[in-house]
Amino acid sequence: MKYQNPLPLDTSQQAHLDAWADIYFKAHIVELLAIPLSKFLTAPTRYLAQAGQETALTANANDYRPLLPAQVAASQRIQKQWQDQDNAVPAEKSALQALATHS
Structure with a gap:
């Protein structure tokens, strides 16, 4: 059976998802909070704060790695x-x- 996504993501949505996934991995959220990416994506800024990674977005935007x-x-x-x-x-x-x- 071939999987077909009934609601494909547009280019903007893909870029948004990729950006948050990048932050999730670079900020070591799985190690700090032990939550899957799907849960992180429900409230990314809340989980960044909970993980002590409030500066991750700024660091990433300035080509630095999060803590x-x-x-x-x-x-x-x-x-x-x-x-x-x-x-x-x-x-x-x-x-x-x-x-x-x-x-």
Whole structure:
């Protein structure tokens, strides 16, 4: 039995699909999220963000490769440390202000 696609893609649709498939593979989405291409295509920008690959589109558009999985993990650790430091600063200021008002 020969497969015939009842709804063939036009040139624009093919280019769109190829572009997202390229990002999917270059950004290592299957390794980072363990999802198939078909699922990724349902919400590609959401899955890029979930994988820590928010910069993948910009990188690809500028002829750079997206981050490798180890780079994503390192970036997430650094971002978390920065966030923790930012959250600690207001707490320290509040403690110092409390001490100053009670002195």
